[in-house]
Amino acid sequence: MSSPLQMPAPGLAAETRGGSRRSQSIIPGFGLTMGLTIAWLSLIVLIPLSTVFIKSAGMGWAEFVAAGLSPRAIAAYKVSFGTAFVAAIINAIFGLVTAWVLVRYQFPGKRIVNALVDLPFALPTAVAGIALTAIYAGNGWVGQYLEPLGIAVAYNPIGITVALIFIGLPFIVRSVEPVLEDMSAEVEEAALSLGARPWQIFFRIILPAILPALLTGFALAFARGVGEYGSVIFIAGNMPFESEIAPLLIVTQLEQYNYAAATAIATVMLVASFAMLLLINLIQAWSRKRMDG
DSSP states (O other), rough: OGGGGSSHHHHHHHHHHHHHHSSSSOOOOOOOHHHHHHHHHHIIHHHHHHHHHHHTTTTHHHHHHHHHHHHHHHHHHHHHHHHHHHHHHHHHHHHHHHHHHHHOOOOOTTTHHHHHHHHHHOOHHHHHHHHHHHSSSSSSSSSSHHHGOOOOOOOOOHHHHHHHHHHHHHHHHHHHHHHHSSSSSHHHHHHHHHOOOOHIIIIIIIHHHHHHHHHHHHHHHHHEEEEEEOOTHHOOOOOTTOOOHHHHHHHHHHHHHHHHHHHHHHHHHHHHHHHHHHHHHHHHHHHHHHOOO
């Protein structure tokens, strides 16, 4: 019979067993999972996008510039990127307010309001475009009161911005909401007890904590707005040099069997979108580093 001194300590045994369990992974090892990840991303993202560059590479530089940087194409880029940026800015403001209300307050019908936030995700974009056009057209429910005031929403860039606000709001709310839920109200109460004003609490405590999530939602809403097609074409008016978006110009070139021009425009949009998203991600990483530091 072994003495107690010869038996391993229970804590040491548990630690050994725990260490062996920690060394094992539920999901297969890094090499296999990383290979599957790269293969899947290549199949879904990299290979389809690479065909755009390959098709554009077959064009001469002069032909590429003539198609991708034509006056009509540049006007379409301005409409697409400009309206998407403005809509994302507006959504960042009101999306933050919406997330704040849903997290910090209890009120009748909160579940309904919370479900309405996700409605643009479930609603077909064409339905959203038709509904917005019916509301903001000159004879629509709202447009009939705005047009006498000189405010024409439908069939111009203002209508495009309205449509992009509609489809982009959930990205901001759902990005900021979890961060606000994790924030403790005790920090704000402590700041108030120390004499801080509400605007100081917001800009020095709340905003730095939610800024990375807010930038993430902004980037998602902006990216969705740049490539949006279904909800925009009905309310845009689609007038070249005025309210024509770049995705519609690509479709127009494809319908005319001008595949070279379509791929050139798509390449310019792809490069510009990637550059802007990269810039936003760099700002997001800087804000996180600054907050952690």
